Amino acid sequence: MKSVRNSVQLIGRLGKDPEVKTFGDKKKAAFSIATSDSYKNAKGEKVEDTQWHNLVIWGKLAEVAGKYLKKGSEVAIEGKLVHRTYETDKGEKRFITEINVNDLVMLGAKSS
Numbered sequence: 001m002k003s004v005r006n007s008v009q010l011i012g013r014l015g016k017d018p019e020v021k022t023f024g025d026k027k028k029a030a031f032s033i034a035t036s037d038s039y040k041n042a043k044g045e046k047v048e049d050t051q052w053h054n055l056v057i058w059g060k061l062a063e064v065a066g067k068y069l070k071k072g073s074e075v076a077i078e079g080k081l082v083h084r085t086y087e088t089d090k091g092e093k094r095f096i097t098e099i100n101v102n103d104l105v106m107l108g109a110k111s112s
């Protein structure tokens with residue numbers, strides 16, 4: 001069994017086109033996907049819960065994401081959860097949680 005200590009698997013839709021940047025000879029794609037779940041609350045009403053997840057992809061897979069994925073594309077991803085901090089231009093400390101994607105499968109119909 002492969003390690004499941006820090007493993008994330010999600011299926012969702014892109015909220016915007018991937019943003020691809022080049023660092024030397026390596027590419028990075030960043031985008032977010034939405035996952036939705038529904039449940040019934042105490043009154044028996046159906047409630048839709050949507051969560052947004054920040055994704056980061058490196059290398060050849062980043063090139064593929066930049067070329068073929070668009071806002072609304074449905075994808076299945078596998079990766080690991082990463083927490084990091086950074087400082088803004090104004091010196092404010094920010095915390096972010098991302099998923100570093102190892103594998104990506106494009107779902108749905110082929111776009112024209």
